[in-house]
Amino acid sequence: MILVRYGEIAVKRGRRREFERKLMENILATLRRKGIEAKAELIRGRILVDAPDEAAKIIAKVPGVVSVSPAREMSYEEVPNYLREALKGLNPKSFKVETQRLDKTFLKTSVDVNREIGAFIVREFGWKVDLENPELTIGIEIIKKKAYVFFEKIKGVGGLPVSTQGKVVALLSGGIDSPVAAFLMMKRGAEIIAVHFDQGKNARKVVEKTVEILNDYSPRDIELIVENHFEVLKPYVVALNRLNMREWTCVVCKIAMLRRAAEIAKEKGALGIVTGDSLGQVASQTLANLYFETMSVRFPIHRPLLGMDKEEIVKIAREIGTYQAFLEYPYCDCPFRPERVVTQGRAEEFQRILEELEKMDSSNL
Known part of the structure; x- marks a missing residue:
């Protein structure tokens, strides 16, 4: 799963939906040109693309995309077990948990999630927390009652989707x-x-x-x-x-x-x-x-x-x-x-x- 973020499009009053749809179309068209068939869904200011992780760098070059992350979808309760396996063998000097709660019906705040998951990592691995300059950042986004966990945020080109301006x-x-x-x-x-x-x-x-x-x-x-x-x-x-x-x-x-x-x-x-x-x-x-x-x-x-x-x-x-x-x-x-x-x-x-x-x-x- 690829988590796609966009910025400027979200503030385009009157044309926001049009721009979002065009960005999603452009992402899928770009992947098809590279021989990758994918599906995409627009959810709460994000585009979720069902594609292999290597598609992330291709998507990052699509105008309109601010950043992308290869992510794993799960329930919040599954996050600790997933991290226990995903982080096995790593030994960073420091880490932090960075959460964004796009689903405001989710009862825990972003700070709550950061503290809970951060405390679990300290207990499980004994790693040092560094909120300013961590070697490893564990990203979590809460969308539609699901947790999307990722370890990489690839910068996109930003801007607007191609062909929205003629x-x-x-x-x-x-x-x-x-x-x-x-x-x-x-x-x-x-x-x-x-x-x-x-x-x-x-x-x-x-x-x-x-x-x-x-x-x-x-x-x-x-x-x-x-x-x-x-x-x-x-x-x-x-x-x-x-x-x-x-x-x-x-x-x-x-x-x-x-x-x-x-x-x-x-x-x-x-x-x-x-x-x-x-x-x-x-x-x-x-x-x-x-x-x-x-x-x-x-x-x-x-x-x-x-x-x-x-x-x-x-x-x-x-x-x-x-x-x-x-x-x-x-x-x-x-x-x-x-x-x-x-x-x-x-x-x-x-x-x-x-x-x-x-x-x-x-x-x-």
Whole structure:
């Protein structure tokens, strides 16, 4: 039995039941994708999943889950006998009993249970009690007149269940940042469609591996759409050459990708685009250039990493497993990058480019 805890969902007035059902569906769907058939039951702010213990680490990656514990279900009266056998052979320096009584009709309080079971452990094994920093914590949750006993609490990713907030198109470049941005949107309940602009180098391999990793956090396989970067960008480069403004290539390249992503989003019924932009990190991510890019697209752009520094982003990438995918393949510089790039573009220059792009759009109608 796996005991699943969730947090933020419980305070969603009006949609709590919907979110709880979706989380339960996502857990079961995720387990099925791993070849595990399971049953789940929603009881008093917990989801009880009838599955083998190894399913706990899989469930912990489901957005919306705060923590999970492989547990054993029994009556309260059976707890001492169970612990006598389960703890045999262990010799921790210290322990504590931590009880949560979700069933308020149960006559004993959490403190009563802690004292009773703690006293039994001391009599049976002679272990020292340490309430602050114990080597072993014996967890007990009282739910529907049953006791659920566990010794491990695995941290989940938290957030909201995937697909409760609609769909978004996530740009995946093959770098460190964009997978983290996609993950954070999944964590907030968005279903992602991955889009990669392929330059024919290692970046595509990184993206394919990244999508495999992100699939661990999704109840269903993430769709990956690969676009030919050269074909998408070529007319924009031609327009810049006509204006003799090649230093704007990085900004216009970003605009080209965002515009194509917006088209895909509309086709797929997605409500926005997700990018891995971090303010000031590269030429196309200065505040001025982000402004120009946003104004050129006329479609919602979500930038969950905007206020993060590189260390914060790398930390999350390591935690979710996408950083290793980046290290497997050397990252190649963009072949379109000019010798000099605009970092603080001027509005009047950008207006000239915008007018040229509008001519290009009109000629394609």
